[in-house]
Amino acid sequence: MIQSGPVFLPKGFKFSAVKAGIKASGKLDLAMIIAGPKTSAAALFTRNLVTAAPVEVGRSALAKTKGRIRAVIVNSGNANCATGQPGIRGCKKVCAESARILDLEAAQVFPSSTGIIGVPLPVDKIISHLNLLISNAGPSLEHLQQFSEAILTTDSKPKLASVPLRSGRGAITGVAKGAGMIHPQLATMLVYLLTDVAAKPPELKTALHKACDESFNAISIDGDTSTNDTVLLLASGASEISYQSVRNEFDRALQKVCGSLAEQIVADGEGVQHMVRLRIEQARNRTEALQIARAISHSLLVKTAWAGADPNWGRILAAVGRSGVPVDPNKIFISVGKQVVCRRGMACVFDERAAHQELSKAECEVGVKVGRGKASLSFLTTDLTQDYVKINADYST
Amino acid sequence: MIQSGPVFLPKGFKFSAVKAGIKASGKLDLAMIIAGPKTSAAALFTRNLVTAAPVEVGRSALAKTKGRIRAVIVNSGNANCATGQPGIRGCKKVCAESARILDLEAAQVFPSSTGIIGVPLPVDKIISHLNLLISNAGPSLEHLQQFSEAILTTDSKPKLASVPLRSGRGAITGVAKGAGMIHPQLATMLVYLLTDVAAKPPELKTALHKACDESFNAISIDGDTSTNDTVLLLASGASEISYQSVRNEFDRALQKVCGSLAEQIVADGEGVQHMVRLRIEQARNRTEALQIARAISHSLLVKTAWAGADPNWGRILAAVGRSGVPVDPNKIFISVGKQVVCRRGMACVFDERAAHQELSKAECEVGVKVGRGKASLSFLTTDLTQDYVKINADYST
Numbered sequence: 001m002i003q004s005g006p007v008f009l010p011k012g013f014k015f016s017a018v019k020a021g022i023k024a025s026g027k028l029d030l031a032m033i034i035a036g037p038k039t040s041a042a043a044l045f046t047r048n049l050v051t052a053a054p055v056e057v058g059r060s061a062l063a064k065t066k067g068r069i070r071a072v073i074v075n076s077g078n079a080n081c082a083t084g085q086p087g088i089r090g091c092k093k094v095c096a097e098s099a100r101i102l103d104l105e106a107a108q109v110f111p112s113s114t115g116i117i118g119v120p121l122p123v124d125k126i127i128s129h130l131n132l133l134i135s136n137a138g139p140s141l142e143h144l145q146q147f148s149e150a151i152l153t154t155d156s157k158p159k160l161a162s163v164p165l166r167s168g169r170g171a172i173t174g175v176a177k178g179a180g181m182i183h184p185q186l187a188t189m190l191v192y193l194l195t196d197v198a199a200k201p202p203e204l205k206t207a208l209h210k211a212c213d214e215s216f217n218a219i220s221i222d223g224d225t226s227t228n229d230t231v232l233l234l235a236s237g238a239s240e241i242s243y244q245s246v247r248n249e250f251d252r253a254l255q256k257v258c259g260s261l262a263e264q265i266v267a268d269g270e271g272v273q274h275m276v277r278l279r280i281e282q283a284r285n286r287t288e289a290l291q292i293a294r295a296i297s298h299s300l301l302v303k304t305a306w307a308g309a310d311p312n313w314g315r316i317l318a319a320v321g322r323s324g325v326p327v328d329p330n331k332i333f334i335s336v337g338k339q340v341v342c343r344r345g346m347a348c349v350f351d352e353r354a355a356h357q358e359l360s361k362a363e364c365e366v367g368v369k370v371g372r373g374k375a376s377l378s379f380l381t382t383d384l385t386q387d388y389v390k391i392n393a394d395y396s397t
Numbered sequence: 398m399i400q401s402g403p404v405f406l407p408k409g410f411k412f413s414a415v416k417a418g419i420k421a422s423g424k425l426d427l428a429m430i431i432a433g434p435k436t437s438a439a440a441l442f443t444r445n446l447v448t449a450a451p452v453e454v455g456r457s458a459l460a461k462t463k464g465r466i467r468a469v470i471v472n473s474g475n476a477n478c479a480t481g482q483p484g485i486r487g488c489k490k491v492c493a494e495s496a497r498i499l500d501l502e503a504a505q506v507f508p509s510s511t512g513i514i515g516v517p518l519p520v521d522k523i524i525s526h527l528n529l530l531i532s533n534a535g536p537s538l539e540h541l542q543q544f545s546e547a548i549l550t551t552d553s554k555p556k557l558a559s560v561p562l563r564s565g566r567g568a569i570t571g572v573a574k575g576a577g578m579i580h581p582q583l584a585t586m587l588v589y590l591l592t593d594v595a596a597k598p599p600e601l602k603t604a605l606h607k608a609c610d611e612s613f614n615a616i617s618i619d620g621d622t623s624t625n626d627t628v629l630l631l632a633s634g635a636s637e638i639s640y641q642s643v644r645n646e647f648d649r650a651l652q653k654v655c656g657s658l659a660e661q662i663v664a665d666g667e668g669v670q671h672m673v674r675l676r677i678e679q680a681r682n683r684t685e686a687l688q689i690a691r692a693i694s695h696s697l698l699v700k701t702a703w704a705g706a707d708p709n710w711g712r713i714l715a716a717v718g719r720s721g722v723p724v725d726p727n728k729i730f731i732s733v734g735k736q737v738v739c740r741r742g743m744a745c746v747f748d749e750r751a752a753h754q755e756l757s758k759a760e761c762e763v764g765v766k767v768g769r770g771k772a773s774l775s776f777l778t779t780d781l782t783q784d785y786v787k788i789n790a791d792y793s794t
Contacts, residue, residue, distance in 0.1 A: 050718030050726045050742065082714060084727070084743045117711030118744035227715050298695070300781070301789060308790035314514030317479055318624050321447030329447045330481070345447065346481040347515035384697070385790070386783040392698060393705035393782070 007141055007162045008171035010196040012036035012236025016137035017150035020129040022077035022115070022122055028150035030129055033072040033192065034102065034137050038237035041069035041110070042204035044212055046229035052081035053091040053121070054111040055228060061095070064107040067201025069234060071109045072192065073098050074151050076177075079188060080113040080121040081227045090123040097127050101134050112230055114153055114177065114188040144175070151177045151190055156268055161260035163253040165246055170196050170239035172253045176261040178226070188228035191216065191261060197250060198237035207243075207251055208233045215258035218290070219380045220297040221269040266380050267362075271387030274306055275363045277380055284373035288325045292370065293379035295323035303384035311355035313342040320368060331371025337364065404538055404559045405568035407593040409433035409633025413534035414547035417526040419474035419512070419519055425547035427523060429530050430469040430589065431499065435634035438466035438507070439601035441609055443626035449478035450488040450518070451508040452625060458492070461504040464598025466631060468506045469589065470495050471548050473574075476585060477510040477518040478624045487520040494524050498531050509627055511550055511574065511585040541572070548574045548587055553665055558657035560650040562643055567593050567636035569650045573658040575623070585625035588613065588658060594647060595634035604640075604648055605630045612655035615687070616777045617694040618666040663777050664759075668784030671703055672760045674777055681770035685722045689767065690776035692720035700781035708752035710739040717765060728768025734761065 013035055020030040043062055045055050061069065073094060080087045095109040102109070113121065137143065148158035155177050162173040178189035193208070212231055233254075235243070243250060267275050278296060283289035296302055299319040305312035313334045320327055334342035337358035341350045358364050410432055417427040440459055442452050458466065470491060477484045492506040499506070510518065534540065545555035552574050559570040575586035590605070609628055630651075632640070640647060664672050675693060680686035693699055696716040702709035710731045717724055726742035734755035738747045755761050 048715060048718040049724055050714050050729075082711060082726075082739070082743050084741070117715075118739075227718065300697075300785070304786050304789035307786060310790070314479060317447050318445060318514075321445040321624065327446055329479075332447075342479070342515070344481065346479050384786060386786045388697070389701050389704060389781060389783045389786055392701035393707070 005162065007144065007160055007173060008164045008168065009139065009141060009144065010171045010173050010194045010236065012039065012196050012238030013194050014137040014139050015143035015147040016133050017146040018129050018133045018136060020075070020125050022075055022125060028146065029075060029077045030126060030133055031074045031147045031150035032133050032137060033147065033194070033234070035070055035234050036236045036238055037070070038198065039068065039070060040199050040201045040204055040235045040237070041067050041232065042201055042208045043230060043232045044208060046226055048227050050082070050227050052079050052113060052228040053083060053087035054080055054113045055230060056088060057091045057095065058110050058112065058230065061107045061110050065105070067204070069108060069110045070104050071098060071102055072112065072232065073109055074112040074190065075126060076151055076153050077115040078113060078119055078121050079115045079117050079228050082118040083120055087121060090121040093123055094126050098130055101130055110232060112190050112228070114151065114190055114228055117227065148175045151175070153177065154270065159261055159264040159268070161257045161264070163256050165197065165249055165253055166241055170241045170246070172250070172257050174257040174261050176265060178265060188226045189216065189265060190228070191231040193231070193233040193254065193257060195235045196237065196239035197235050197241050197243050197246065199235040199243035203243050204233050204235055207254055210251065211254040211258040214255055215262040218377065219262045219266050220294065221266060221272070221382050263380060266382055269382050270391045271385040272382040273385055274309070274359065274361070274383045275380065276306055276382060277363065277365045277378060279365060279367040279376065279378055281367065281369045281376040282371050282373060283375040283377070285375045286377060289375050289377035290379070291325050292320055292323045292368065293377055295319045296368070297379060297381035300384060303382070306359060306383035307385045309356050309359035311336045311341050311352065311359060316366070316368065317342060317345065320370065325370070327370050327372065333369040335367040402559065404541065404557055404570060405561045405565060406536065406538060406541065407568045407570050407591045407633065407636070409436065409593050409635030410591050411534040411536050412540040412544040413530050414543040415526050415530045415533065417472070417522050419472055419522060425543065426472060426474045427526055427530055428471045428544045428547035429534060430544065430591070430631070431534050432467050432631050433633045433635055434467070435595065436465065436467060437596050437598045437601055437632045437634070438464045438629065439598055439605045440627060440629045441605060443623055445624050447479070447624050449476050449510060449625040450480060450484035451477055451510045452627060453485060454488045454492065455507050455509065455627065458504045458507055462502070464601070466505060466507045467501050468495060468499055469509065469629065470506055471509040471587065472523060473548055473550050474512040475510055475516055475518050476512045476514050476625050479515040480517055484518060487518040490520055491523050495527055498527055507629060509587050509625070511548065511587055511625055514624065545572045548572070550574065551667065556658055556661040556665070558654045558661070560653050562594065562646055562650055563638055567638045567643070569647070569654050571654040571658050573662060575662060585623045586613070586662060587625070588628040590628070590630040590651065590654060593633045593636035594638050594640050594643065596632040596640035600640050601630050601632055604651055607648065608651040608655040611652055612659040615690070615774065616659045616663050617691065618663060618669070618779050660777060663779055666779050667788045668782040669779040670782055671706070671756065671758070671780045672777065673703055673779060674760065674762045674775060676762060676764040676773065676775055678764065678766045678773040679768050679770060680772040680774070682772045683774060686772050686774035687776070688722050689717055689720045689765065690774055692716045693765070694776065694778035697781060700779070703756060703780035704782045706753050706756035708733045708738050708749065708756060713763070713765065714739060714742065717767065722767070724767050724769065730766040732764040
């Protein structure tokens with residue numbers, strides 16, 4: 001279940017947000033995280049080969065500093081994507097100018113952008129607001145909330161998740177925006193994970209990979225991969241708890257924070273009526289379970305059936321059959337909630353009203369057993385509604 | 398352009414159709430083709446691992462007879478899919494009973510089914526109508542038209558295409574139904590290609606593969622592959638023109654018939670407003686051109702933008718970037734109609750009104766150049782409309 005709950009503030013971070021006039025709406029659109037001197041970092045980026053300027057600049061910042069990031073500068077309202085060399089130069093200029101004011105190296109400032117594709121980044125607007133942005137920074141919950149609002153685009157609400165470590169002596173707190181690529185020319189999932197544990201960059205990288213595999217890499221709204229997707233983990237070390245001393249607790253907590261943010265992102269997807277938890281069981285390994293989950297969750301026919309709360313197992317069976325995994329249809333069982341609706345690849349008697357009711361819930365469960373092995377996977381996806389089409393078909397350019 | 402035009406009747410075939418009460422609507426739902434004693438056959442089937450009973454029985458009929466098929470029995474209203482061993486037995490019984498009346502071997506009768514998944518085939522209804530079906534058979538255009546109507550499910554109209562050979566001494570004529578898997582629990586594209594040329598089964602197979610690659614394998618409506626898809630080519634030999642003597646003309650004509658049927662199928666897709674001809678250019682080879690075309694045509698964001706006649710090149714660029722083909726974004730050009738709308742992966746000035754007008758046409762063109770080689774591909778796809786979702790979300794079970 002989605003649970004944002006109380007927020008535990010990790011020590012060693014300050015937050016800020018201002019209105020720089022990038023969004024036409026006039027809302028908060030420029031935000032910053034300032035981190036203490038011992039901070040370590042690790043990040044994961046979109047696998048799309050078309051990447052935005054900040055993804056390229058951020059990747060090289062991590063490489064140059066060997067994972068030592070001291071500030072994050074984020075703008076919403078403009079993705080700085082498909083903007084060529086001028087986009088790269090603009091992004092670098094914003095980082096350099098932020099670094100100058102903060103007395104850092106340019107590569108210690110990590111950039112993100114989210115918003116319209118193909119429009120030049122308004123570099124002057126951003127730079128003229130940096131002094132105000134930096135002087136406003138503070139460590140309070142209100143500062144963090146302002147940050148969480150400033151990074152939004154089409155999201156209906158901010159996304160926060162937080163878990164204490166060692167009974168509150170430390171914490172992991174995550175802030176996210178986005179719901180896949182879901183709006184006309186607007187892109188991007190951005191996730192910032194902050195902890196005050198002391199960790200080396202390679203330790204963070206391993207923990208981040210594991211947590212993302214089980215969360216952000218196991219969700220799908222529309223199957224489109226954004227050009228700007230970024231997950232950044234910063235560890236300030238300010239709690240003086242070492243990663244090695246809390247490793248298991250930390251890994252579980254990071255998993256929990258990422259899982260909650262992933263759920264919040266899916267639930268906030270455009271036009272989403274039902275969130276569907278797909279449970280793939282009896283796969284030979286995790287990779288093929290993921291392959292089956294993706295085939296089902298990308299099927300327009302399955303997703304539209306879910307929009308009608310229709311327990312249409314034939315479409316699910318057909319999606320499994322074309323997933324590329326060499327399944328034996330005679331071993332496939334499909335369930336809706338606790339009821340089996342397809343047994344050994346065939347129709348079986350079930351309570352259609354109960355199945356319809358299960359699929360009518362805001363969050364429902366669909367299970368697929370493929371009879372090949374022991375690997376299982378929980379994958380979060382959504383239905384496809386007329387609203388999604390309406391929102392995304394609005395003529396925008 | 399879609400062109401059904403005049404129909405040239407290939408010699409050596411008789412057609413029939415009756416109402417057997419399989420469809421709730423009471424329309425024609427049982428149909429047959431009876432072919433002369435010299436007939437050769439080749440077929441292509443769905444690649445989905447979940448296959449319907451008639452696909453399995455048909456495949457083995459071709460193997461057993463070494464490509465010598467004498468009759469085709471088709472029912473609409475029931476897909477005989479996900480029906481297990483009883484489904485296989487029912488299908489075989491229908492073939493055996495047809496063969497008995499026609500004085501053939503059971504394996505000389507090729508079966509097809511299209512309709513609801515997971516419901517037992519009404520074998521008795523079918524068998525009790527076989528005598529009437531066979532006694533009604535005739536070689537006229539009216540008989541062929543009745544056949545073309547009886548195989549439909551959610552199609553809005555029959556699909557026919559025909560090309561004469563040797564100035565009308567021979568012909569290739571195709572009949573098709575379906576528009577991908579587009580309706581609640583209804584499946585299937587069925588295509589029957591008939592010619593009176595004399596050809597050996599392996600010759601037919603080679604010609605069929607080539608023609609399908611350029612037509613049925615280069616279209617996509619919703620990306621779902623049906624469990625029943627079948628393309629069957631029958632050559633009666635009744636014109637006494639040998640395949641070898643007209644090989645090039647035959648291959649071109651078959652390509653033309655398949656291309657026209659593919660276009661008719663796409664244009665008749667549920668909720669389709671715009672048919673989009675994707676032109677992928679400068680790929681290294683055909684395989685990667687197809688991979689790029691599929692990534693674009695399966696993107697919900699691209700398809701919904703097209704529904705709004707929105708020249709949203711950012712979404713197309715992002716789809717190319719995640720296609721799996723190692724493109725260099727800086728080499729990508731995207732055009733709408735004759736206008737370039739994205740140059741070297743970046744925004745460029747274009748006439749937005751003209752681009753919107755091009756995309757508002759019933760059939761429009763979108764071009765993508767990827768700067769990797771010399772292979773190109775024409776791929777036919779559609780927009781994704783609210784109507785598609787509405788039709789497919791209707792609660793049906």
